[in-house]
Amino acid sequence: AYIEQLSEDKIPDKITDEYRGDFNKIKNNLNLLGEKIYDVLSETDDIIQAMQQGRLDKRGQAERFGGGWQKLVIGLNRVLDAIAAPIAMTRATLSRVAAGDVPALISGEFQGDFNAMKDDLNALISAMREITDLAGEMANGNLTIELRERSNNDLLIQALNQMLTKFNEIVAEVKAAAKSVAFTSEEMQSNSERLSQG
Numbered sequence: 304a305y306i307e308q309l310s311e312d313k314i315p316d317k318i319t320d321e322y323r324g325d326f327n328k329i330k331n332n333l334n335l336l337g338e339k340i341y342d343v344l345s346e347t348d349d350i351i352q353a354m355q356q357g358r359l360d361k362r363g364q365a366e367r368f369g370g371g372w373q374k375l376v377i378g379l380n381r382v383l384d385a386i387a388a389p390i391a392m393t394r395a396t397l398s399r400v401a402a403g404d405v406p407a408l409i410s411g412e413f414q415g416d417f418n419a420m421k422d423d424l425n426a427l428i429s430a431m432r433e434i435t436d437l438a439g440e441m442a443n444g445n446l447t448i449e450l451r452e453r454s455n456n457d458l459l460i461q462a463l464n465q466m467l468t469k470f471n472e473i474v475a476e477v478k479a480a481a482k483s484v485a486f487t488s489e490e491m492q493s494n495s496e497r498l499s500q501g
Contacts, residue, residue: 305333314341343372350379359387389417396424405431434459446470 308315314337318330346363353361362383363376392411399406408425412418430453440448446467452460 305337309337309340314344339368339372343368343375346376347379350383354383359383359390385414385417389413389420393420393424396428400427400431405435434463437463441467441470446474 305315305318317334317337320330321327322330346367350361350363353359362380365373365376365380368376392409396406396409406428408428409421411421413421434450437448437450448467450460450464450467452464
């Protein structure tokens with residue numbers, strides 16, 4: 304009955320009846336098996352709860368177990384390590400970006416979706432670097448630069464392009480006004496010379 308419950312994924316209550324000889328050894332071994340299964344489930348549940356709470360530093364205590372149970376807990380710890388490293392890298396990079404820093408491109412190697420996440424972060428860093436360089440060009444007076452939109456939703460580049468257009472319009476108006484003032488000034492000087500000669 305005990306083994307049948309285990310096969311149905313239930314952890315039976317401890318067998319408390321007393322038996323003799325090998326029957327008692329079987330009873331004790333079944334009780335130990337049930338305890339080990341319960342302990343492993345409890346350990347894995349602690350790890351899962353910590354992950355759900357965003358605590359990726361929690362690891363299972365593999366040394367509490369032996370054999371296959373230990374391998375299971377070690378395997379869970381390795382899964383956590385594989386998840387925690389790219390998430391820590393992402394968090395550190397995003398913290399720097401949020402503070403206005405433009406970090407170096409991420410060179411670490413990751414697998415699958417984690418590598419895609421790294422590639423997306425590198426694309427963000429490259430775009431920030433390019434926009435920062437273009438803003439520097441604008442600050443130095445170069446208003447002839449062209450900004451390429453990365454997508455139809457690239458609001459930042461669209462706003463910068465509108466700003467460049469407006470700056471160019473203002474510069475054109477100022478040049479036109481300066482020419483007008485220069486022309487008027489020349490006329491006044493010419494009139495003034497004629498007047499003085501008269």
